[in-house]
Amino acid sequence: MSKLSYFDLVFKSLDASCDVSTFHSTEQELDDFLKEDALNNQMNRLSATFLAYWNDKVVGYFTLINDSIVAEAVSESDREPTWAYRKYPAIKIARMARHRDFDNNGIGTLMLLRIFVITLHVSQFTGCRIITVDSKTGAVEWYRKKGFNLAQMRPRDDSVPLYMDFHRFVSQEEMHPLKTLGDFL
Ligand SMILES: CC(C)(COP(=O)(O)OP(=O)(O)OC[C@H]1O[C@@H](n2cnc3c(N)ncnc32)[C@H](O)[C@@H]1OP(=O)(O)O)[C@@H](O)C(=O)NCCC(=O)NCCS
Secondary structure: OOOOOHHHOEEEEOOOOOOOOOOOOOOHHHHHHHHHHHHHHHHOOOOEEEEEEEOOEEEEEEEEEEEEEEHHHOOHHHOOOOOOOOEEEEEEEEEEEEOOOOOOOOHHHHHHHHHHHHHHHHOOOOOOOEEEEEEEHHHHHHHHHOOOEEOOOOOOOOEEEEEEEHHHHHHOHHHOOOOOHHHHO
């Protein structure tokens, strides 16, 4: 199967009716989170999880939380001179994984596009300038290719803090292949 397009996927907010038992990524910890914790967290308003379906099969998921990032962690060129506060408001990709049988179908890219769409939408209600992620080491290059930068903070043993200046990304949309982001709202 070749690359899927955005409208080949159906995105659904996780709820008790969703059967996630057939989902297997390449990371056991990410499967366990989806199957054991995601719904409970969602019900306690601690995180929001979205499933990506292709032909009624769960082929990926991502989990978002509110976040903030200290200004010093963001490169000087990404800082906003008029912002006098210590931190920038952000949205964090707390988890993201696609099904292990769907390698190279573009599903990760499409989930990221969905995250951009959600961020654009949320930013109409509350400030969220930056998208953050503590990337698994194996996914750092993938995020870098998508426009994320290394955050200037101490990496943890098992993850690397990355960020994207979402505002700048949207402002430069006409230079970007996802130039119709607003059309996906
Ligand atoms: C990271 C992840 C979500 C990406 O999803 P995906 O569906 O594999 O990605 P896509 O198919 O959209 O992207 C494929 C492209 O990225 C490249 N790519 C895939 N994995 C990569 C990696 N680890 N590093 C660098 N490039 C990578 C592919 O070669 C391909 O390039 P092309 O478009 O030029 O052909 C997925 O690999 C995954 O679930 N990984 C395990 C869990 C994980 O690490 N999640 C992130 C935790 S924060």
